[in-house]
Amino acid sequence: MSILVDGETAVLVQGITGASGRLHAKACREYGTRVVAGVTPGKGGAEVDGTPVFDTVREAVRRTGAAASLILVPAPAAAGAILEAADAGIRLIVAITEGIPVLDMARVKARLKKTKSRLIGPNGPGIITPAGAGRPGCMIGIMAGEIHKPGRIGVVSRSGTLTYEAVWQLTQKGLGQSTVVGIGGDPLKGTEFTDILALFEKDPGTDAVLLIGEIGGSDEEDAAAFFKSSMTKPLFAFVAGRTAPEGRRMGHAGAVVEGGLGSWVGKRRALEAAGVQFIESPAEIGATVAKWKFGDSILISPSAK
Amino acid sequence: MKLHEYQAKVLLAARGVPVQKGFVAARPGQVPAILKKLGPGPWVVKAQVHAGGRGRAGGIRLVESRDDALTAAKDILVKPLVTPQTGSAGLPVRSVLICKAVDIRREAYAAVLMDRRSGGPVLVVSREGGADVEARSGSSPDKFLRLPIDPLRGLTAAQAKRAAKFSGFRGSLAAPAARALSGISRAFFSLDALLVEVNPLAEVKSPGGRPAVMAVDAKIIVDDNGAFRHPDLAAEEDVGDLAPAERRAREAGVSYVRLEGDIGCLVNGAGLAMATADLLGMHGGAPANFLDVGGGARGIQVAEAFRILLEDERIRAVLVNIFGGIMKCDIIARGLLEAIKTTGLRHPLVVRLEGNRSAEGRRIIAVSGLNVVNADELADAARKAVEAAKAAR
Numbered sequence: 001m002s003i004l005v006d007g008e009t010a011v012l013v014q015g016i017t018g019a020s021g022r023l024h025a026k027a028c029r030e031y032g033t034r035v036v037a038g039v040t041p042g043k044g045g046a047e048v049d050g051t052p053v054f055d056t057v058r059e060a061v062r063r064t065g066a067a068a069s070l071i072l073v074p075a076p077a078a079a080g081a082i083l084e085a086a087d088a089g090i091r092l093i094v095a096i097t098e099g100i101p102v103l104d105m106a107r108v109k110a111r112l113k114k115t116k117s118r119l120i121g122p123n124g125p126g127i128i129t130p131a132g133a134g135r136p137g138c139m140i141g142i143m144a145g146e147i148h149k150p151g152r153i154g155v156v157s158r159s160g161t162l163t164y165e166a167v168w169q170l171t172q173k174g175l176g177q178s179t180v181v182g183i184g185g186d187p188l189k190g191t192e193f194t195d196i197l198a199l200f201e202k203d204p205g206t207d208a209v210l211l212i213g214e215i216g217g218s219d220e221e222d223a224a225a226f227f228k229s230s231m232t233k234p235l236f237a238f239v240a241g242r243t244a245p246e247g248r249r250m251g252h253a254g255a256v257v258e259g260g261l262g263s264w265v266g267k268r269r270a271l272e273a274a275g276v277q278f279i280e281s282p283a284e285i286g287a288t289v290a291k292w293k294f295g296d297s298i299l300i301s302p303s304a305k
Numbered sequence: 306m307k308l309h310e311y312q313a314k315v316l317l318a319a320r321g322v323p324v325q326k327g328f329v330a331a332r333p334g335q336v337p338a339i340l341k342k343l344g345p346g347p348w349v350v351k352a353q354v355h356a357g358g359r360g361r362a363g364g365i366r367l368v369e370s371r372d373d374a375l376t377a378a379k380d381i382l383v384k385p386l387v388t389p390q391t392g393s394a395g396l397p398v399r400s401v402l403i404c405k406a407v408d409i410r411r412e413a414y415a416a417v418l419m420d421r422r423s424g425g426p427v428l429v430v431s432r433e434g435g436a437d438v439e440a441r442s443g444s445s446p447d448k449f450l451r452l453p454i455d456p457l458r459g460l461t462a463a464q465a466k467r468a469a470k471f472s473g474f475r476g477s478l479a480a481p482a483a484r485a486l487s488g489i490s491r492a493f494f495s496l497d498a499l500l501v502e503v504n505p506l507a508e509v510k511s512p513g514g515r516p517a518v519m520a521v522d523a524k525i526i527v528d529d530n531g532a533f534r535h536p537d538l539a540a541e542e543d544v545g546d547l548a549p550a551e552r553r554a555r556e557a558g559v560s561y562v563r564l565e566g567d568i569g570c571l572v573n574g575a576g577l578a579m580a581t582a583d584l585l586g587m588h589g590g591a592p593a594n595f596l597d598v599g600g601g602a603r604g605i606q607v608a609e610a611f612r613i614l615l616e617d618e619r620i621r622a623v624l625v626n627i628f629g630g631i632m633k634c635d636i637i638a639r640g641l642l643e644a645i646k647t648t649g650l651r652h653p654l655v656v657r658l659e660g661n662r663s664a665e666g667r668r669i670i671a672v673s674g675l676n677v678v679n680a681d682e683l684a685d686a687a688r689k690a691v692e693a694a695k696a697a698r
Contacts, residue, residue, distance in 0.1 A: 075530065102499060109424050110455065125630065159575065160577075160600065161573050161576060161600075161632075162576030162577040185575060187419065188419070188421065212576065217421045217422075218421070240577075242586065243582045243583050244562075244579055244582070245562070245564065248562050249562075250575055250595055251560040252575040253529075282580035282581070282583060282584055283683040284684075
């Protein structure tokens with residue numbers, strides 16, 4: 001089991017004729033994702049590596065039945081692309097694009113409230129339900145698919161490469177993932193930690209959840225409150241930015257401590273007070289979850305158990 | 306992108322927000338001509354720096370005579386301004402804004418800012434404004450009115466009226482204050498701002514003796530991601546308070562923040578870069594910088610990022626931590642060798658490559674003959690970098 005996407009999900013790629021669109025559409029298809037269409041205005045009728053290209057999302061949906069969209073268009077056009085997908089009835093929109101103006105995102109959020117679409121991102125790696133054990137997977141994003149392994153740990157993160165690091169550690173410890181969701185590093189985004197935690201809580205294929213947060217904003221504090229009020233499954237959390245100075249934006253537009261708000265210390269306090277298992281070291285993420293799963297005897301290989 | 310007060314006031318005035326008349330001087334020699342244009346004093350001379358707390362730090366002076374104005378401008382321009390927001394080194398002052406002084410009767414506060422929690426812009430007003438309003442806001446939040454603004458419609462007339470009333474502008478001042486608030490909101494939207502703050506939004510006595518509303522100080526921060534829509538503002542941006550390495554990194558399109566330690570770090574991805582710095586700290590070391598080369602960096606950017614790092618006088622060891630997703634480890638390896646060709650390598654270099662094309666990346670470094678300490682996972686990399694830096698001290 002999984003959340004939001006599985007091997008059946010039919011995916012279209014907005015911006016498929018660009019260099020990055022083509023590259024990642026190909027990687028997703030090779031991972032096993034059902035990439036059924038591409039969209040680039042003005043390029044309708046073309047094909048990219050065998051995938052038909054349409055001028056509009058509406059047409060692509062009508063002709064191929066795509067239900068999810070991967071957005072790989074440049075920042076100035078990304079908000080328009082997201083809204084086009086929503087207007088065409090796409091239920092799951094995954095925006096990878098970094099650098100979308102915050103005001104565009106405020107308007108996108110206001111418009112999406114009136115639709116049934118869910119936006120994941122922007123400025124994140126996307127979402128993946130790992131393939132394996134005879135089941136096809138679904139990767140809608142730009143992550144390194146091969147480091148994942150199917151299993152029962154849900155992962156949700158504000159980061160990209162740090163998620164790969166965490167997933168890699170889990171996989172090496174024999175812990176597969178039900179679904180891995182990168183909600184993105186921007187201050188305004190489509191989906192919050194709490195939305196994904198609620199889905200993992202309900203998912204019978206997920207036994208525990210790993211949350212990768214970072215400084216800035218109050219997403220981790222909100223997750224802590226949600227865990228306390230509404231979750232029964234174990235939640236593990238790592239938060240990056242312990243050594244980040246106040247007032248500086250650490251790479252991600254959303255990773256900044258302002259006026260003492262959004263600090264590592266505050267997030268740690270909130271998560272621990274709520275009963276979340278807080279992981280201090282980024283090198284111990286896999287080991288901490290493995291200890292919960294397998295006990296202290298992690299010298300015994302999980303496959304031998 | 307932070308704008309100076311004088312830039313903010315020009316932009317606000319163009320949107321119907323009343324401001325004092327003023328001119329900018331980059332040299333004291335320009336002061337007499339400005340005073341002549343402004344007419345009889347008193348005047349105010351204000352340091353133009355990207356930091357608050359200027360008043361108490363001596364960056365804002367009320368002057369009565371031409372000589373005093375000249376002295377004030379000279380004083381302010383000659384040395385960095387140190388305020389509680391600048392750090393101990395202070396910020397260089399490149400220009401002063403000289404305005405006609407106004408007779409302030411009351412100070413209120415108004416700002417439109419992007420609020421993460423509500424997911425959109427919010428208008429914040431208070432009956433009280435002035436230098437300490439930030440410090441006071443925590444203790445008495447009920448003194449502030451926060452109105453979420455619909456990003457699809459902008460501030461409504463009813464919201465502007467309500468906010469004007471809450472912030473104490475009544476009678477003949479109610480309508481001008483509401484107009485000023487609408488102008489502040491329009492500035493926020495049309496400039497892709499993250500913050501437009503007017504503090505104080507003041508009730509002043511106009512020269513004719515009638516009360517009026519005026520933006521006496523203003524601060525605007527423009528969203529860097531929206532800057533492409535405002536090439537005029539980007540061209541005027543004052544980047545003088547960035548460290549030279551930070552300026553170079555911006556030009557190269559990589560994300561760099563100067564930190565206080567002695568281990569130079571190059572990582573891909575913001576989250577992993579922060580986590581790497583955190584781990585160095587946990588092992589008793591300290592990063593000299595945060596450097597995220599990003600996912601899609603090209604070889605030339607990677608090489609420039611390495612040069613910025615290797616030319617840092619403070620470093621004692623270098624740590625490269627890459628988890629290749631979109632980024633290919635062989636691009637990192639080649640960029641590293643390219644940079645070392647011109648800068649040389651004077652410090653121990655710890656490299657951890659994982660993920661996309663990591664075997665190829667390791668091979669490139671191995672055959673280069675460089676003296677590299679290989680690390681095979683995150684903790685190993687941090688430990689080795691900290692040890693190397695300690696040994697080199």
